[in-house]
Amino acid sequence: MRLKDKVAIVVGAGQSPGEGTGNGRATALTFAREGAKVLCVDRDLASAQETVKMITDGNGFAEGFQADVTRSDQLKEMGEEAQRLWGRIDILHNNVGVSISGGDAELLDITDEAFDRCVAINLRGTIMACKHVLPIMRAQGSGAIVNISSMAAITTYPYVAYKATKSAMISFTEQLAYQNARYGIRANVILPGLMNTPMAVDTRARTFNKSRTEVEAERDAQVPLRKKMGTAWDVANAALFLASDEANFITGVTLPVDGGASVRRG
Amino acid sequence: MKRLQGKTALITGASSGIGRAIAKKFHAEGATLLLMDITEQVVEGGEPTHRILDVPFFQGDVSNETDVEEAVRRATEPTGRLDIVVNDAVVRVGKPLTETSLEEWNRVMAVNVTGVFLMCRAAVRRMLGQEIRNEARGRIVNISSQHGMIASPEDCSYGVSKSAVVYLTRQIASDYGKDSIICNAVAPGKILTGKGGRAVEPRWIDYSHERTPLPRLGRSEDVANAALFLASDEATFITGENLMVDGGWMAR
Numbered sequence: 001m002r003l004k005d006k007v008a009i010v011v012g013a014g015q016s017p018g019e020g021t022g023n024g025r026a027t028a029l030t031f032a033r034e035g036a037k038v039l040c041v042d043r044d045l046a047s048a049q050e051t052v053k054m055i056t057d058g059n060g061f062a063e064g065f066q067a068d069v070t071r072s073d074q075l076k077e078m079g080e081e082a083q084r085l086w087g088r089i090d091i092l093h094n095n096v097g098v099s100i101s102g103g104d105a106e107l108l109d110i111t112d113e114a115f116d117r118c119v120a121i122n123l124r125g126t127i128m129a130c131k132h133v134l135p136i137m138r139a140q141g142s143g144a145i146v147n148i149s150s151m152a153a154i155t156t157y158p159y160v161a162y163k164a165t166k167s168a169m170i171s172f173t174e175q176l177a178y179q180n181a182r183y184g185i186r187a188n189v190i191l192p193g194l195m196n197t198p199m200a201v202d203t204r205a206r207t208f209n210k211s212r213t214e215v216e217a218e219r220d221a222q223v224p225l226r227k228k229m230g231t232a233w234d235v236a237n238a239a240l241f242l243a244s245d246e247a248n249f250i251t252g253v254t255l256p257v258d259g260g261a262s263v264r265r266g
Numbered sequence: 267m268k269r270l271q272g273k274t275a276l277i278t279g280a281s282s283g284i285g286r287a288i289a290k291k292f293h294a295e296g297a298t299l300l301l302m303d304i305t306e307q308v309v310e311g312g313e314p315t316h317r318i319l320d321v322p323f324f325q326g327d328v329s330n331e332t333d334v335e336e337a338v339r340r341a342t343e344p345t346g347r348l349d350i351v352v353n354d355a356v357v358r359v360g361k362p363l364t365e366t367s368l369e370e371w372n373r374v375m376a377v378n379v380t381g382v383f384l385m386c387r388a389a390v391r392r393m394l395g396q397e398i399r400n401e402a403r404g405r406i407v408n409i410s411s412q413h414g415m416i417a418s419p420e421d422c423s424y425g426v427s428k429s430a431v432v433y434l435t436r437q438i439a440s441d442y443g444k445d446s447i448i449c450n451a452v453a454p455g456k457i458l459t460g461k462g463g464r465a466v467e468p469r470w471i472d473y474s475h476e477r478t479p480l481p482r483l484g485r486s487e488d489v490a491n492a493a494l495f496l497a498s499d500e501a502t503f504i505t506g507e508n509l510m511v512d513g514g515w516m517a518r
Contacts, residue, residue, distance in 0.1 A: 174517035181479030181514050193503070224443035226401065230503035237500035246495070249455070249488035251480060252517020253510045260443045263436045263506030 001035030002244045007086040009078065011069060011129055012095035012148075013040035014047025018202025019212065023148060023192060024095040025051045026232035027239045032060035034240060036091065039082045043068045069096045069125025070117075076132040083136055091243045092133045092145045094126040099152075099162035100207050101199070107160050118161030123168050130176060134185070143185040144243045147173050148235070151193040151258040166191075170254055177252030186251035188242045193258025194219045196229040225259035268296030269498045274348055276341035278302045278328050278385060279355030280316075282309035283459035284409060287486035288352055288493050293319045295494060300341035302326055302333075303355065310460025328355045328381030338388040347396050350497045351389040353382045353431075354409040358424040360464045371423050378427035379434075382408055386438055386449070393447055401502045403446040407493050408435050410451040412512050419473070432508045439506030448505045452492045455512025457484035479514035 008031045015022030021029075024042075032038045032055040040055075042048035045066040055062035065081050067074040082089050098104070098121050103114030126147055137143030150157075153166040173189040180187065194200070196216065205215045220228050238257045241247055256262045275292050279285035280301035286308065289301055299321040306314040306323060316323035324340055326333030342348045357377045359370045386406055393404030413421070414429030431451060438449040456474035464470065474483055492511045495501055510516050 177514045178479040178518045182481060184481070186480075186514075224440060225448070225503065225505050226446050227444065234501075234503035238504065241495045241500065246491035249480065249482075249484045249513050250492065250509075250511050251514040255504070255509060256507055257503050259503050260439045260505040264440050 002240065002246070003031055003091070004035035006036045006090040007039075007082060007088050008036040008091035008093060008243070009039045009041060009082050009089060009133065010093045010095060011041045011067070011078070011125075012097070013038070013051045014042030014044045015197075016101070016199040016203055018198025020196065020198060021232045022197045022199055023195065023232045023235045025054075026236035027093055027095060028062065029054060030233070030236040030240050031091065031093075031243070032062055033058070034244070037061040037086050039063055039065055039078070039085065041065045041067050041078055069129065070120040072128045072132070075125075075129045078129070079132045079136055088140055089133055089136050090143060092129060092143070093148075093239055093243065094129055094146070095148045096125050097122045097148065097150070097162075097166070099159055101203055102161070104159040104161045106158055110160050115161050119165055122162070122165035123172070126169060127172060134180065137185050138180070138183045141184045144247070145176065145185065145187040146239045146242050147187070147189045149173075149189045149191050151191045151256055151262055153191060154256070154262050173254075174252045181251055186247070188247070188250060188253045188255065190235060190238050190242070191254060191256040191258060191262070192230065192235050193256065193261045194223055194229045195232065195235065197232050223259040223261060224264050228259070230257060230259055269494060269500070270350070271296035273350055273497075274298045274341060274345045275350035275352065275497065276300045276302065276337060276348060276389070277352040277354060278381070281306055281314065283461060284454065284457065284486045284489045285352075285354035286315045287490040288354060289315050289319060289321075291487070291490040291494050292497070293321065297350070298344055300324060300337065302328070302337045328353075328385055329376035331384055334381075334384040334388050338385075338392055342392060348389060348392050348404060349399070349402075350405045350407065351385060352407045352409070352493055352497070353385050355381055356409070358421060360421050360424070362420040363422040366422055374423040374427050378424070379430045382431055382434060386434065390438065390442060390447060394445060398446050400499045401446065402448050402499075404448075405497055406438065406447070406449040407496050408449070408451040409489070409493070410435070410453045410508055412453050412455045412510065412515055415453065415508075416516065435508060436506045443505055448502070450496045450501070450504060450506065451508040452489055452496065453508050453510045453512065454489045455484055455510065455515045457486060457489060459486050477515055477518070478512070479518060482513070484511060484513060
């Protein structure tokens with residue numbers, strides 16, 4: 001088992017309504033399968049608890065925790081809870097992000113409120129989660145952080161806040177990496193491309209009043225590799241690799257998981 | 267289940283250093299191997315890799331078209347497939363522009379660029395004729411370098427050659443993605459392979475430590491772990507990428 005005896009926090013371990021498995025849930029399940037104890041954190045506790053149940057039903061270790069990433073005090077409690085439960089934090093996985101569901105829009109249509117909400121969730125949420133977990137990792141002299149940005153950061157994307165916040169996450173992760181390397185802490189960022197997840201597909205189907213099949217077909221056609229979107233498990237596998245000791249010399253890296261879309265750019 | 271169980275892999279430059287570490291890792295993970303190198307001698311010393319692992323070895327030069335075609339033919343013999351190719355064979359002269367002879371430049375390009383081209387071409391031709399398995403028809407992992415992305419101090423030809431490998435990787439990924447061929451690169455930072463000479467001169471070691479955020483320099487096994495990830499079924503939606511294994515060098 002590749003994460004044996006490790007303690008992981010997955011922020012955004014629940015998922016949006018829809019079909020199949022989301023990135024956060026797939027990652028929590030993968031970490032647990034590889035032996036980690038996982039604190040499944042979500043704003044929606046019931047959804048986090050569903051993930052916990054899937055893990056414990058498979059004889060893994062997990063607990064649920066309710067936190068809204070826009071609330072720094074709750075992120076602090078999240079770190080304390082993991083330490084209280086299992087005495088350490090080896091892995092922090094920041095998966096929370098919104099675009100359309102946060103009110104994101106094209107520049108001429110975006111409101112101050114929607115922009116601020118997206119920034120608070122996508123960027124400030126990740127940064128503050130790191131802020132509150134870092135002291136624990138520094139005291140241990142080890143830790144691995146995996147942030148989930150998006151291919152949108154480096155390719156074309158229509159809406160303002162998602163593009164800007166996901167780009168900022170790359171710069172933030174690089175800074176996190178070089179400023180904390182001396183403490184034995186690594187930080188890397190994954191850029192998922194077009195994924196077949198509830199958030200990406202079902203949210204669009206609802207918002208644009210299309211069928212799931214229609215949204216799937218449009219997105220599949222844009223992917224260079226096999227003309228097919230990726231799944232949450234592709235992101236989970238990349239997160240597992242970066243979080244594990246196999247990646248002990250990898251830090252500050254941006255890893256697209258996008259079926260070659262960013263190579264082709266458009 | 268082992269992570270490369272049932273897969274057939276051909277590794278170039280497999281006798282020493284990073285290539286040797288990749289061969290050991292892939293062997294431990296259940297792959298059927300053919301190792302290729304211009305010599306079975308181990309640069310850092312020790313028993314030849316193929317003897318330790320008890321796997322076939324093909325002595326050949328990656329810049330030679332006939333050798334490359336023969337290596338691919340032999341690699342596919344045991345299973346009828348070629349699932350993975352790792353291009354690790356490399357030479358370097360370690361000289362700045364003004365001191366590099368045309369002969370030296372040509373040799374570096376022949377091995378580091380033409381060698382990768384020849385092997386990728388032979389491998390993709392072969393892979394296109396085989397069935398898709400676990401979402402991939404075949405996979406290529408090229409060993410590039412941080413050099414070519416950032417300056418390779420006083421080693422002009424090496425940096426240029428490695429930059430070409432990164433581009434070739436993207437080109438193959440883009441052109442053959444529709445055929446379910448996956449092509450990625452791993453870019454090592456400063457790796458201590460056990461090789462002596464220029465690689466471990468104090469001025470380069472000190473420079474590397476100063477420049478690498480993580481407290482230690484790299485090991486061949488760090489690169490082998492990344493190659494394993496990209497060669498395995500875990501990485502089926504990653505293609506055209508150049509994965510840095512550099513202790514944070516490029517992030518600074």
